[in-house]
Amino acid sequence: MTAYPPSWYAATAHTAPPRPALDGSVDCDVAVIGGGYTGLSSALALARAGHDVRLIEAAKIGWGASGRNGGQAIPGLRKGAAELIDQFGEAPARALNAIGDRARDHFWDLIARENIDCDARRGHVQAAAHPADMAHLRAEITAYQRLGGTGTPVIVEKPDLPAHIASAAYHGGLFDPGAGHVHPLKLALGLATAAERAGAVLHEDTAATAISGATVTTSRGQLRARTVILACDGGIGALAPDLARKVMAVGNSIIATEPLGDMAAKLLPSDAAVADTRFVLDYFRRSADGRLLFAGGEKYLPGAPANVPAFVRPHMLRVFPQLKDARIDYGWSGDVTITLSRFAEVGRRGDVIHAHGYSGQGVMLGCLMGTLIAEALAGNGATFDRLAALPTPAFPGGALLRTPLHVAGMLWYALRDRL
Numbered sequence: 114m115t116a117y118p119p120s121w122y123a124a125t126a127h128t129a130p131p132r133p134a135l136d137g138s139v140d141c142d143v144a145v146i147g148g149g150y151t152g153l154s155s156a157l158a159l160a161r162a163g164h165d166v167r168l169i170e171a172a173k174i175g176w177g178a179s180g181r182n183g184g185q186a187i188p189g190l191r192k193g194a195a196e197l198i199d200q201f202g203e204a205p206a207r208a209l210n211a212i213g214d215r216a217r218d219h220f221w222d223l224i225a226r227e228n229i230d231c232d233a234r235r236g237h238v239q240a241a242a243h244p245a246d247m248a249h250l251r252a253e254i255t256a257y258q259r260l261g262g263t264g265t266p267v268i269v270e271k272p273d274l275p276a277h278i279a280s281a282a283y284h285g286g287l288f289d290p291g292a293g294h295v296h297p298l299k300l301a302l303g304l305a306t307a308a309e310r311a312g313a314v315l316h317e318d319t320a321a322t323a324i325s326g327a328t329v330t331t332s333r334g335q336l337r338a339r340t341v342i343l344a345c346d347g348g349i350g351a352l353a354p355d356l357a358r359k360v361m362a363v364g365n366s367i368i369a370t371e372p373l374g375d376m377a378a379k380l381l382p383s384d385a386a387v388a389d390t391r392f393v394l395d396y397f398r399r400s401a402d403g404r405l406l407f408a409g410g411e412k413y414l415p416g417a418p419a420n421v422p423a424f425v426r427p428h429m430l431r432v433f434p435q436l437k438d439a440r441i442d443y444g445w446s447g448d449v450t451i452t453l454s455r456f457a458e459v460g461r462r463g464d465v466i467h468a469h470g471y472s473g474q475g476v477m478l479g480c481l482m483g484t485l486i487a488e489a490l491a492g493n494g495a496t497f498d499r500l501a502a503l504p505t506p507a508f509p510g511g512a513l514l515r516t517p518l519h520v521a522g523m524l525w526y527a528l529r530d531r532l
């Protein structure tokens with residue numbers, strides 16, 4: 114059996130029952146490929162809707178981004194209300210903004226309804242890395258309210274920021290009580306259990322190698338389905354090379370300190386998760402056992418740095434110099450799948466539905482995606498279609514050049530952060 118890569122998440126997740134590999138060929142209504150939030154939420158929603166669902170995962174449930182991410186649960190479609198208005202105009206922006214709000218409400222309802230024990234906490238701060246960012250955050254709240262947003266984000270002025278973050282690195286922020294944080298691997302495993310309770314059958318250690326019509330081939334047999342859900346995020350290239358032109362993998366790394374005792378609540382008194390406003394952002398939060406989980410640093414290629422703690426720790430110390438003597442117990446990496454527009458790549462081609470590329474904001478939206486896919490299969494696909502219509506152009510440069518060209522672009526933005 115494949116083992117999880119070492120991380121604080123793998124060390125603290127609930128033990129899960131073995132989910133045997135597919136053995137032989139099977140007929141089913143829906144074949145789901147990928148055991149992250151997209152695939153698991155699809156299996157859950159479709160099994161609830163009465164479909165006979167099989168899910169196959171190449172490694173283990175939550176092995177990909179869903180079991181390694183920062184756990185920051187942030188509503189929205191990755192672009193703020195002001196950007197949506199600029200790009201699409203007020204009426205379309207209003208409809209898109211409402212999907213982001215729906216992702217938030219659905220997320221907290223899902224955790225409560227399915228009784229998922231994933232250390233869920235409400236509260237999130239977007240911290241202003243530069244004084245000028247405060248004007249953007251104020252404009253964002255105004256735009257969000259103009260679009261009829263149902264959340265209640267508020268500005269936190271610099272003098273009030275210590276109620277959330279004990280750091281001199283920031284100039285204020287935006288506090289959103291509807292956002293929050295979770296243990297991402299526990300969330301994935303909880304979704305898997307819920308999907309099984311609803312009747313879905315899950316197989317680990319079963320990689321799809323080809324799709325033909327609605328038949329999925331694996332090295333262990335075939336799934337002969339009526340509909341296929343492609344939910345493999347960064348793994349999409351092997352199964353749908355044309356879709357791979359629209360996404361790129363960017364490496365991102367996280368460290369966990371030793372348990373900090375009283376210091377943890379001093380660093381982050383409100384227990385809100387934090388992400389800063391920079392293009393290449395730092396983000397961090399407390400863990401349930403009183404560690405600081407911190408992500409930072411720039412690596413524009415897939416894969417892990419050779420020494421994750423050495424790579425990330427300087428960024429943590431810039432924000433929290435108080436931690437200069439804190440031991441780092443864990444460091445791990447994952448690939449964030451991004452699109453050029455930063456909108457998720459969602460669509461339907463014949464009997465095959467795909468959704469991936471949430472561009473670093475897939476915790477809430479990935480968990481909603483299964484419900485949207487189930488609605489689409491039931492003939493009520495307006496929301497799914499709205500997401501499918503969002504622009505997700507291919508990265509320029511083709512297979513060989515798209516990574517270097519994008520790296521050059523990212524470096525420019527990162528440099529701008531420092532000016």
Ligand SMILES: Cc1cc2nc3c(=O)[nH]c(=O)nc-3n(C[C@H](O)[C@H](O)[C@H](O)COP(=O)(O)OP(=O)(O)OC[C@H]3O[C@@H](n4cnc5c(N)ncnc54)[C@H](O)[C@@H]3O)c2cc1C
Pocket residue numbers: 146147148149150151152169170171172173174175176177178179180181182183184185186187319320321322344345346347348349351352365366367446447448449450468469470471472473474475476477479
């Ligand atoms: C380090 C990191 C930090 C992040 N932080 C945040 C955050 O704080 N907040 C946030 O909202 N988002 C964050 N994200 C993004 C978020 O984790 C993802 O958008 C989300 O988990 C994607 O879910 P998914 O189900 O689409 O993909 P995944 O979770 O990657 O699942 C895809 C699964 O498909 C499997 N697979 C691939 N190919 C095949 C195949 N051929 N056959 C069978 N199975 C296959 C993989 O093994 C994998 O388990 C982060 C991502 C990373 C990597």
